[in-house]
Amino acid sequence: MGHIIASVPEGSLGAELGLKPGDELLRINGEEVVDVIDYQALIATDELALTYLRDGEEQEVSCDKEEWEELGVEFADSMLRTRVCKNHCVFCFIDQMPKGCRSSLYVKDDDWRMSLMMGNFVTLTNVDDRELKRIVRRHASPLYISIHATDGKVRKALMRNPTADRIMEQLRTLAAAGIQFHGQVVLCPELNDGAVLEKTIADLAAMHPAAQSLAVVPVGLTGHREGLYPLRPFTQSEADDVLRLIARWQKKCYKELGTRFVYASDEFYCIAGRKLPKEASYEDFAQIENGVGLFAQLRAEFDEAMEGAKESAEKKDYVIACGVSAAPLLREMISAYRFENLSLRIVPVASEFFGGAVTVTGLITGGDLVRDLAGVEAGAVIITESMLRAEGDLFLDDMTLEEVQARIGIPLHVVENNGSALAEALLNGFGG
16 A cells, blocks of 8 residues: 655655655655555665556656665555554553543554654554564664553453453563663553562563663553442552652662663552652653653742742732642642742642542643632633643643633643743743
């Protein structure tokens, strides 16, 4: 299957080679172009031969070029049709989504190409031997892989997919080819914790440096689990046991590998009622997008921005609306500083949209804000951009910023998800 050229900009290499809209690119240097991964890899050469279809006839054109030089044409398709998940994981968050959300929120993607390009976690269960060879041939590195358990029997049971037990075979193939990967474990009480987690960490640490890091995150449960596998959250004691196990392995890995390697997400510390580690404990923050070290980084950024900073003379009366788990951390962080012209309250917002069990800030909806900010008086409400979709205009329940602001009757200000942006807002406000 080829890819139809939609446009050929004047002055591009494609135009110089005589390509036209409607031509169908078939092969580059004799290799079939499956998708954008192939295209980008094959175009990066100093000797280029293109095979394309025009008016039903194959034609070929070739040239010498700089390795970095692009063809410059635009294609009618994105060259990347998303591959969906073939698993039926007992902990799947999408299965726990309430009805009535926009359709894109129910898409279960599991595409190694998005892992390479965007850092999405994938399971590799829909990667057959041929596709695995292509990953190796394209040297797709690093990848982000949802492992959950290296014990094949346990992984099959967790993911309810008969091919899930091939994970170690796949990881060894990647490692042998010099491909690096970061792993994650969604930890479920009495399923893949304890001795199973111990084995998972040991197996992956033995694969370092191909295995770069491992994040352990607690299973996320909503209030919409009717008819689903009976899972429960971690107790405080169990979360503490997990942290002790990870701390032991961090000490071992740091001594033997020069890296702590395995990290617990911030949420585990919140559940266990423990203080979060300092910034240095997370090394290069390899798993920040997985909620590992997110608050330590926020706190370090905030402290750096506050060092020597001067507060404006403007009187400010703000509310920070955040998730239940983040509220005490923010209070501790901000209370370390004295603000002369700021009146500040931190309001923990319950995620009733997901049934009340979810406590993270990024899953707060517009409706949740409207409910928990009812009757609150302030000059402005501060929220983080993580509550909104990438375009910055909609909450998960499809309410807009304008709708929420109109309902609560208070100006709503969105700040970037970093400590320096928060410090700037508290010090100097938002202008007019």
